[in-house]
Amino acid sequence: MPSPSCDIATLIKSQAASLGFDACGFAAATPVASAAVSRYDHWLEQGRNGCMAWAARNRDLRCDPSLLLEGARTVISLAMNYYPARFQPQGAPRVAYYAYGRDYHEVLRERLSSLAAYIEQLTQCATRPCVDSAPIRERYWAQQAGLGFVGRNNCLIIPGKGSYFFLGEIVTTAQLPPDKPCTLTCGDCGRCELVCPTGALDGQGAADCRRCLSCLLVENRDLELPAWVARVAGGRVVGCDACQQCCPHNAHAVPTTIEDFAITDAVSSLTLEGLLTMTTGVFRRTFGHSAISRLGLRTLRRNAALAAADDGRVG
Numbered sequence: 446m447p448s449p450s451c452d453i454a455t456l457i458k459s460q461a462a463s464l465g466f467d468a469c470g471f472a473a474a475t476p477v478a479s480a481a482v483s484r485y486d487h488w489l490e491q492g493r494n495g496c497m498a499w500a501a502r503n504r505d506l507r508c509d510p511s512l513l514l515e516g517a518r519t520v521i522s523l524a525m526n527y528y529p530a531r532f533q534p535q536g537a538p539r540v541a542y543y544a545y546g547r548d549y550h551e552v553l554r555e556r557l558s559s560l561a562a563y564i565e566q567l568t569q570c571a572t573r574p575c576v577d578s579a580p581i582r583e584r585y586w587a588q589q590a591g592l593g594f595v596g597r598n599n600c601l602i603i604p605g606k607g608s609y610f611f612l613g614e615i616v617t618t619a620q621l622p623p624d625k626p627c628t629l630t631c632g633d634c635g636r637c638e639l640v641c642p643t644g645a646l647d648g649q650g651a652a653d654c655r656r657c658l659s660c661l662l663v664e665n666r667d668l669e670l671p672a673w674v675a676r677v678a679g680g681r682v683v684g685c686d687a688c689q690q691c692c693p694h695n696a697h698a699v700p701t702t703i704e705d706f707a708i709t710d711a712v713s714s715l716t717l718e719g720l721l722t723m724t725t726g727v728f729r730r731t732f733g734h735s736a737i738s739r740l741g742l743r744t745l746r747r748n749a750a751l752a753a754a755d756d757g758r759v760g
């Protein structure tokens with residue numbers, strides 16, 4: 446238990462930092478603001494969630510964190526840097542940085558659970574850690590908790606640090622002092638919209654998942670993708686970082702200190718031939734603890750075939 450002079454909020458933030466989180470903020474667990482709900486509903490109505498059917502489920506939970514944990518008073522938002530120190534060699538089938546290392550779900554879940562246990566011991570209150578495991582508006586809460594703002598590239602941007610961050614939340618019944626929401630914006634930059642190879646960004650901070658390569662290459666499980674995807678995929682086989690790489694907020698991104706997120710030998714030695722001939726057993730052994738496991742071998746090979754077709758055309 447803290448001494449009376451200890452501030453519980455400071456203790457939680459300092460414990461978060463010692464667990465490797467780069468930012469931690471608190472927001473009151475009130476219903477999501479109606480303007481943000483309307484924007485999300487409009488995005489769904491237009492079908493811009495594409496193949497991500499899960500985005501339309503659990504609307505009530507997504508609108509109110511107190512439905513995720515009875516008596517919730519606070520949403521704690523946390524961010525962890527994954528910007529790599531080493532990159533894939535030039536010409537390799539391209540993997541987005543978030544999938545370079547160990548599966549972030551595993552890493553964040555371990556650390557969020559550890560922080561949640563600390564909070565429960567400190568406050569005697571209940572907690573619910575979330576890392577893509579619950580329908581919660583994670584960028585909205587990160588903005589409310591003062592971590593940063595949602596950029597026109599649809600990513601959470603932490604001022605001075607950039608956007609290469611995994612987000613996680615702990616919903617708790619503990620009453621913690623809310624931080625000031627971040628009110629910054631991208632202003633009139635718009636660089637990401639120009640750079641996006643598919644025109645998926647709408648200028649308002651939302652992406653059209655029917656066009657975004659991050660969604661098409663990872664979430665879409667169709668045996669074949671439309672022919673135009675092959676023309677713009679640019680050798681990518683997992684995700685796309687184009688709208689982050691061009692962002693001035695990432696110009697001074699600092700490599701992560703989390704060893705688990707460092708590029709694995711499997712990703713740094715990836716070849717199209719290796720992917721096209723990979724067996725299920727090798728896929729499981731190689732990517733069982735990687736975010737790449739989410740694609741499944743069939744989808745990964747489909748993407749490799751697209752990249753190979755693109756190679757042939759260029760050659």
Ligand code: SF4
Nearest residue numbers: 641657658685687688
């Ligand atoms: S991830 Fe790639 S395709 Fe998707 S919005 Fe960003 S730049 Fe466009």
Ligand code: SF4
Nearest residue numbers: 596631634635637692
């Ligand atoms: S590139 Fe410019 S417009 Fe796009 S997210 Fe970064 S700052 Fe915002």
